Structure formats: C-alpha cells, structure tokens
Amino acid sequence: MNTINAVRVLGALAHESRLSIFRTLVVAGPEGIAAGEIAQQLGISPSSLSFHLKDLTHAELVSPRQEGRFVIYTANFDAMTSLIGFLTENCCAGAPCAASDLPNCCGDET
Secondary structure, eight states: OOHHHHHHHHHHHSSHHHHHHHHHHHHHGGGOEEHHHHHHHHTOOHHHHHHHHHHHHHTTSEEEEEETTEEEEEEOHHHHHHHHHHHHTTGGGGSOOGGGSOOOGGGOOO
16 A cells, blocks of 8 residues: 555544445454445444445545345455554554554455
C-alpha cells in the first residue's frame, strides 16, 4: 500500500457510520452479510447505508456480490491487513515488536 491509497482508505473509515459498517463486516467474516441486515443491526436507513457502502466499496474496503435478490457485502481483509502493515512498517525503528507481529486474520495462512 502506498500513501495515496492509505489516505483514501483512512478517509473512508473516518466517519462513524462507515467505521461501524466496516467493523460489522469484519465480525461477519468471509461469508459477509446482506445490506438489509447491516442496516437493521446498526439502525441506519437504507439510503444512508447505500451511500456509505458506496464510499467503502470505492476505497476497496468492501466487496459486494449478488445472491438472488440480496446484495451481500464482505470486508476486504487483504486491504485491512495492507493498511495495518503500512501503518506499522517502520514501527520501533525496525526492531521486532508486538505491532510488527500481527496475527493472520480469519485463519488466513498467507
């Protein structure tokens, strides 16, 4: 990840609703969750949710997929891990530390 991408991703997360949506998708895991369920869980109107999901999708933090009549959204765990890596790459002046030893998310062994 480069600085321009990091700013775009951080900007997308710099809103209470979008951060809540992203965190909800992280909890949902790789299976994702339907847009209607996100709205219900967070108490966000469908039009507001659509607006925020568009921003998160544009920042490549979430991915939508169609399943029948539902749109399922999934967190982009690679983008999240890349952002964390970018933010911590120079941590502790290059010395090993807790921040540089991030665990793999969702059982990903890569």
